[in-house]
Every structure is written in C-alpha cells, then in structure tokens.
Amino acid sequence: MQQDIVFSIFLVFAGATVLATFALFTRQPVLIAYIALGAIVGPYGIGWIEHPEQMEEMSHIGIIFLLFLLGLDMQPRALLAVLKQASTVALLSSLVFFAGGFGLTLLFGYSQMDAIIIGLAMMFSSTIIGLKLLPTTVLHHKHMGDLMVGLLLIQDMLAIFTLILLGVLKGEGDMPVWQPFVAVPILAASCYLIVRFVLLPLIMLFDRYQEYLFILAIGWCLACAEAANLIGLTYEIGAFIAGVSLATSPIAQFMAISLKPLRDFFLVMFFFALGAGVNLAMLSDVAIAAICLALMVLALKPVTFRVLLQNSSERPELAWDVGFRLGQISEFSLLIAFVAVESQLMSDKASLLIQATAIITFVLSSYIVVFNYPNPIAVSDKLRRD
Template structure:
C-alpha cells in the first residue's frame, strides 16, 4: 500500500492514542504500546507502513533533542568529575558484556565473525530507554543522572570506534581510529567559544522574544549535532555538547521546558519505527538463543554495574538503580547489526539475533524500571516523576 506522510502520521499518532489508552488501562508501559503498534502495522505485520526507515530517520531527531535537554541540566564541572569515574566502569563493563555475547553465540555455533559482532553489539546500553525513563527535574536524582550520562557518553565513543572498526574490516571506511578522540575536544572548545561570544550576548539582548529563543535553541542543537557528525562523532554527542555548553545560560531551564513536547513527538515515532522494522518471520530461527541472551543481558548488566559502581563508593541502592536502568542493549547495537550485515560481516541470522535481543531487553527493562523506580511514565502515582 502506497501512502503519503499524512497517512503515515495518522497511523502513528491515532494508533498510538488507542494503544496508549489500552496500555494505561492495563497498567503497561507506554513504550511497549508504541513498539507493539509498529510491529502490528509495519511491513512484517499488516503492511500498512511499507517503509518504516523513512519514519526512523525523522524519529532520530527525538533522541537528539533528548540529549540536548539533558545537557542543559548538567553543569560542565559536574560532567568532568563524573566522567573520571564513569570511564573505568564503562570500559570494564563493556568487556564483561562483550564476553557474554561472544560466548553465547559461540555456544550456539555461530561463526567467529558473527560471534565477534554479536559480542560488540552487547557492549552498549540504550541511551533512549535509559534517559527517557530518568526523571529530569527531581533534585535527588541529579547525581544518578550525571553518572548515567557519563557512562552512556563513554559507551557512545566506544560505539563510534566499533563502527569505524567494522568499516575498516569491510574496506568501506577511511576514518582513522584516533579521529573521535581529537574531534571531541575540538568540538567542545568551538562550542564554548560560540556560546560565550555569540549566543549569550544574543540571549541577553532578545530574551523578551520567546519565539526567537525557541528557534535559537533548536538551531544551535541541530547545528552542533550536524557538525559533530561531519567530524566523525555522532549526532547524540553533538547535541549533548550543545546542551552542556549552553547550560550556564539563565534561560537554560526555559529552553528545556519549551522543547519537551517536541522531543516527545519524535520519540513516539522512534519506538513505532523500532517495532515496525522488526522482521517477525525470522524470529523462529533465533528465538531460543535470543531469549537466553536477553535473560543474560538483563541479569548480568545490573549485577555488573552494581558491583563496579560499589567499588567507587556509590551507594548500593543507587548502583542497583543505575544497573537496572542500563540493563538492556542499545539502539547502537541495531546500527552495528545493520552496518555489519551490509558489509557482509554478519549473517542474516546473526542480525536477527541482535534485533530480537534488543526488542526483548527494551521491553523487559522498561517494565522493570516503570514498575519499580521513579520515572516520567510510571503507572503508580508514587513513582511518577518528570
């Protein structure tokens, strides 16, 4: 069925209204409703949406805005302090998660290259799940938020290196492995200078015009995100840097509040596209290893983060909280699977295993957080915090 963009939006948001209503009545997380809707009407379901990748490209803007808003809530000095702690935890935990994925895929007789890619895909936790379910305006969660952002930023850098490595292995990349480490300090310095020399004077002069401030914030976020992509980083890292460098502005909180509806609009599309892109026909071939791998991820990730963070004198309750919020694999895992499949470094079966594991861990991890920890979409009033 051919459809225009209006029909696609009709299916996404009218369908999301129905599914979200059912989810609230049955006390289910809204994220699961959006994923289920995508699977139902996508090309592997009823076929009403034939090309979910078009919506997926648009929905990526929601992730960019999410990282920008989180950057607005974090002062640069606090970020530097937490990165010192997060780096060691992120590196050690990534080795544990890689070994888990590699070992299980070898046990199920996947090829060596498949096992390597599957192991790499298991290393990362979902930025979108972890941060979407994190309260942003509750003071006593601020340290946990900084810690999670530090871990996810280190993982983002590792994911970039992984994608570069896959490109080198396939012969499709000319980017040197050192480039992200040089590009990031340059990006931060350039953004700091632009904010101090250009943006803050403009904000001080035109702070009465709310429409102008809204457009300025969006333009700054997307400009830095695009600049980051050009120099070898990711849109997410660029958006976060844009937010952090603007966090010292007196209108940072106004910008954060103004952009939340726009962020949520695109995030609904993200989860819909995720469900629509999953090939249900290949599920039977990988269902057993996918379920076992998902269970291992859901158990090993919280345990690993709990004990590593405890080693850095974090409170046990906070360490468990962070561990469960990061207890899934990542949207980067799906990107790694796509790149490796296109480069013929991963079989169709291996790609399906990564996709199935992602869907299962996204769903169960969301359930765990929504029903047990403070979050913006909790079904229990005492846990609902925005």
C-alpha cells in the first residue's frame, strides 16, 4: 500500500527512535539503526513504505546542508592551502582504489565494462560518514578537519568528471570535460560578489531578526546549490561555496547552530533511504563478491591514505585517523551505479554489488570509527566528542 508523505515520515522517525534506543542500550552506532530500519520497513522488507524515492530525494537536502555548514567554518585562505596539499593525495589514492576495485571485480567474472564502473565507484569516500563522525572541534578548528574536507572536495570534482565520462561513453554527453573546472571559480567569484554587495549589507541592516537570518541562510544555501547544478556541478559543491562565501560574516556561527537540527533531520532520511534501496532478495547473488570488495576497501583505503599522507609530512597518527575515517565508499558511488544502469552501461547485478558494498563499508567503517576514534556518537564516554 502506498503511503502519504506524513505517514512515511512518521514511520521513519518513530521507527528510528525505537531502533536507536535499542542501539544505544546495546552500545551500537545509531547510524546502523537508521539503515536497518530502511531495510525492515522498505519495499524489500515488510513493505510499509513501498516507494522510498520521495524520502531519498528529501534526504539529499541533508547532504547539501552538511556541506553548507562546513563552508561556514572554512576560511577561504585556509581552504586554498589545504586543497593544494590534498590534491596530490586525492588523485594518487583514487588511482589505487580504481585499480583495486577493477582487478577484484574481474576476478569474480564480471564484464570489463562492469569492472571499470565498479572501479570508478570505489575511488570515493563518503562525505556523510566521514564528516558526521568527526567531532565539531576537530572539523572546524583543527588541521585534520581541513584536510578531510579538502580530500572530499577533490573527490567530489572527480565524481563529477566520472559522471560526465559515463555520458560520453553512452554517446549522450553534452557537457565538455573541462566545464566543471571552469565553473567552480566562476561560481565562487559570483558568490563572493553577491555576499559582499548584497547579503552582508542586508545582514548588518536586519541582524536583530533571527528568523530573517535563518531564512536568508537557507535561501542562500539552496540558491547556490541550484546554481551549481545548472552549470554542471553538484548541489554539494554549490552549498559548500555558499558557506565559504559567508564564513567571514559575523553571524556565520549563528547560522551554523541554527541549521544543525535541520541537517540532522534530513540525514536520518538519507540513511533510511540507503537501507530501503537494497534488494534483499537478490543479495545472495552478490554476497561473496560484495564482502570481498568491502574488505578490500576497508583495508586498502586506510593503508593508502596513511602512506600518502605521511609522505606529505603528516604525522602517522593523523594519517591513520584520516585513513580509517575515509575507509568506505561514497554516496556518489551509488549515484554512479544508478546513472550507469540507466545508461545501460552496467548490469543490474553489478549495480547491486556497488549498493551492497556501500552498505557493508558504511556499517563496518562506522563501527571502526565509533569504537576507536573520537566522534559525536561514540558509545564510550572517553571517545565521545561533540
């Protein structure tokens, strides 16, 4: 039975409350509860929510707000400095991850095209997992937070390039491969000018009205996200640029605090939609390959980041920390799988392999971080850092 949106949201948050309570009592990460809930009540489970597409579209807003809040705490000069260091590490690591995914997929008998696309999907790490499990003090005020943001932003650019490449392979690509690299500075310059000559004067004039500042922040975030999408970038990159352009504003921290509950609301939906989208009946067809691919990712990514970051003069402890926090594949990997299947470049079985690998790496990577590194949802008081 197809449900209306109110009933669907009720199921998500009522169910999340029950499973999150159980997860906390059993000392498990609450992210696992949200994913499990999607699998249980989604179309391949009980079926109480037969069409989770609406929830998935809404959940994407949470990622947009997440990147906007990151930008609010990232000064432009600090961002440029960390991008210079992170670019080499991001590019070299992506080559390693592609080679690992491509080679292992071929060993399991998948076609060469399936192996190429799966290899591409393995290159990226999850922005949501990586940054949600990073303490706010580390994310906003320490070098490791800046470094992780830089790595993830460069991976976002590579993901855009990958999506363009898939369009070229199908023969329908109407966007030149250089366009994203030109679009970023144009969007950044435009945002800077609008903030300086329009938004900051408005903020100074109406800074006593908190409701107005809240609406302005949301409107600016979504406007830049939509502008980025129109010129060939992702919503996330547009939202991040929107945040960075406002970072020097005196009310940037107020905006960040105001939007945090809204971000968390939509992120719960993201993890629910992730669990609801997995076809449980077909998992047995890809189970062994998915487990092997996930274990390869979980082992290869921390080691690769550790070696590359240490060679970039980072401390071994920081290099391991970053490596384990980025030791999963990405929500972009799921998008690549969707686009490739829609373009008939990849088999449904290979797409399911990417989805299953994403679930496994999300879950196991969360366990590794929650039980070993400081994070906001740690079950241990010693590791819990907001």
